[in-house]
Amino acid sequence: MAGYNVLNFTGVNFGESTVNMMNGTGIINPSSQLISIMSSTSLPIYCTSAYTLVIHTQAPFEFLPNILVQFTGVIVDSQFIINNGGFGTPSTGNNPNFNTVIVPGTGPYIMAKYVPNSYEQFVQNPNYWGANLTATQIATDPYIDPGHYKTIFVFGKTDDLVRYTDLSTGAAQLATIFSQDWPLIQQNPTKYGSASIPNQSMIIEGVGMNTLRYPTNITLVRQAIVHAINYTNLGKSVFFGDYARLVGPEYAAFSQFYDLGNLPPYDYNLTEAMADMKASGVNTATLQPLQFDIVAGCGVCISGAQVIQADLGVIGIPVSVGVIPATELTVPYVSGYNSFALDVNYSQQLAQFTWMGYPSYAPNEPTPADAWVAFVNDKNPGGGDYALYGNPTVQACVNSFFSTTNVTQQIALCTAANQRIYNDAPYIWLASPKLAFASGSVAYDKSAIKSFLLDTSFTGESTTAILNTVVPAS
Numbered sequence: 078m079a080g081y082n083v084l085n086f087t088g089v090n091f092g093e094s095t096v097n098m099m100n101g102t103g104i105i106n107p108s109s110q111l112i113s114i115m116s117s118t119s120l121p122i123y124c125t126s127a128y129t130l131v132i133h134t135q136a137p138f139e140f141l142p143n144i145l146v147q148f149t150g151v152i153v154d155s156q157f158i159i160n161n162g163g164f165g166t167p168s169t170g171n172n173p174n175f176n177t178v179i180v181p182g183t184g185p186y187i188m189a190k191y192v193p194n195s196y197e198q199f200v201q202n203p204n205y206w207g208a209n210l211t212a213t214q215i216a217t218d219p220y221i222d223p224g225h226y227k228t229i230f231v232f233g234k235t236d237d238l239v240r241y242t243d244l245s246t247g248a249a250q251l252a253t254i255f256s257q258d259w260p261l262i263q264q265n266p267t268k269y270g271s272a273s274i275p276n277q278s279m280i281i282e283g284v285g286m287n288t289l290r291y292p293t294n295i296t297l298v299r300q301a302i303v304h305a306i307n308y309t310n311l312g313k314s315v316f317f318g319d320y321a322r323l324v325g326p327e328y329a330a331f332s333q334f335y336d337l338g339n340l341p342p343y344d345y346n347l348t349e350a351m352a353d354m355k356a357s358g359v360n361t362a363t364l365q366p367l368q369f370d371i372v373a374g375c376g377v378c379i380s381g382a383q384v385i386q387a388d389l390g391v392i393g394i395p396v397s398v399g400v401i402p403a404t405e406l407t408v409p410y411v412s413g414y415n416s417f418a419l420d421v422n423y424s425q426q427l428a429q430f431t432w433m434g435y436p437s438y439a440p441n442e443p444t445p446a447d448a449w450v451a452f453v454n455d456k457n458p459g460g461g462d463y464a465l466y467g468n469p470t471v472q473a474c475v476n477s478f479f480s481t482t483n484v485t486q487q488i489a490l491c492t493a494a495n496q497r498i499y500n501d502a503p504y505i506w507l508a509s510p511k512l513a514f515a516s517g518s519v520a521y522d523k524s525a526i527k528s529f530l531l532d533t534s535f536t537g538e539s540t541t542a543i544l545n546t547v548v549p550a551s
Contacts, residue, residue: 136479140444146533154181185224185545196232199544219530224545231541235374237517244269250525251542255436256376256516259317271518272531272542274511276321279328279440279535281448282377282515283433284369284385284505285413285463289424292359293367298394299502301353303343305392306385312508315380316515320508326452326498327491329509330535331445333484337492340499342506350392361393368428370399370411375435377516381507382432396430413463417455424465431463433504436514439537446478449491453498464503470494513540525550 115124121133134141157180158164165172179188185205190198201224208223215222234240241258243249254262262269274280286293293299312320322342327335354361369386371378386396406414409426420427440447451457454475455467474494477487512518513531519542530546532538
């Protein structure tokens with residue numbers, strides 16, 4: 078096991094709310110018995126001093142600090158949760174107590190009221206440790222801004238037209254707008270602004286092809302498919318022209334591991350596509366429609382699937398696009414939402430095509446290992462391998478992230494893996510979208526809002542504006 082000293086609190090001054098919580102759990106001036114427990118090296122996380130936490134890992138993982146900013150590192154007052162009935166269980170779900178009992182926090186805003194399936198009310202935290210930060214300090218990291226509004230309401234409204242109407246009438250100042258109403262935002266740039274994603278992001282639009290089910294289990298068929306798609310037309314019609322092409326599996330944000338070998342994105346080449354189909358030996362005249370099941374409500378997924386359906390029809394591949402409820406994003410319907418070991422048992426029932434996430438795929442953890450572990454890992458324990466794809470050369474790259482910190486060795490292994498994936502074509506890598514939700518984004522009224530930030534993981538953690546970064550227009 079390897080230990081990393083990643084957190085050192087020497088010289089840190091905690092705010093009043095943090096101190097109050099720590100007092101309630103006995104962490105301040107702990108007893109000798111509690112110190113003995115906290116410093117036990119048999120634990121995965123333990124203390125070596127009053128200011129240092131050590132995290133033990135089963136193998137070297139140089140990107141460990143990155144994961145502490147997302148789901149794994151979310152800081153909550155666990156003792157408060159335990160005192161109020163606990164987190165809940167897999168069979169019962171989340172503890173319903175917390176529909177009314179609000180967990181205290183130490184950030185710039187605290188929740189004052191929560192009405193399930195309706196709204197949340199946030200107010201500025203009077204005990205926020207950064208309440209008196211200077212403008213210069215905030216400029217170095219806008220995410221620690223104490224905020225600009227005393228109270229913020231966040232409403233949960235599922236109908237896109239309702240959200241647009243609220244934005245257009247002034248009932249809301251920011252709103253998530255999807256594809257069906259996005260043209261209304263584009264047509265009025267004087268009134269509306271929106272969140273934009275850089276080309277080098279951690280968002281991927283793509284489609285996994287079931288590599289274990291006929292006929293997408295044939296490499297030549299998959300190669301024909303990736304060359305049959307008119308990516309320019311798809312980008313304009315589905316992503317409103319706001320996109321950049323990509324070569325997977327790595328996120329473009331991690332340039333050190335992205336597109337190793339400088340491979341070009343798959344090109345639109347009908348001659349090559351038809352030649353590959355002929356060479357595959359598949360008789361398209363008798364071929365049954367391939368399944369492409371899309372989750373209900375995902376406009377970009379449905380539009381993209383329909384474009385792909387039409388393009389593949391040109392080379393004789395029939396595709397049936399179906400719409401399924403979110404409850405069917407699992408076996409035996411689509412791949413990528415369970416472990417590889419579970420999905421493989423249903424490989425002959427799972428659809429030949431699965432859209433990666435909805436409306437996009439954003440990282441579980443913001444590390445360069447994330448995409449490799451999710452998309453091309455036949456040891457995947459938690460989902461993300463939408464293509465049911467694995468290969469020894471590729472697995473060597475995946476394993477290297479957890480067996481060595483030698484970047485030169487990792488790049489060598491992953492360069493070979495990138496070429497193998499490119500040739501095997503288990504995925505249709507469509508785009509890195511510039512809109513936060515591929516065919517829509519968080520839009521705002523320019524007369525009310527000057528600017529705001531999305532989360533640092535490109536919607537991997539949160540899909541709305543980070544509240545304390547919202548700056549009023551005046």
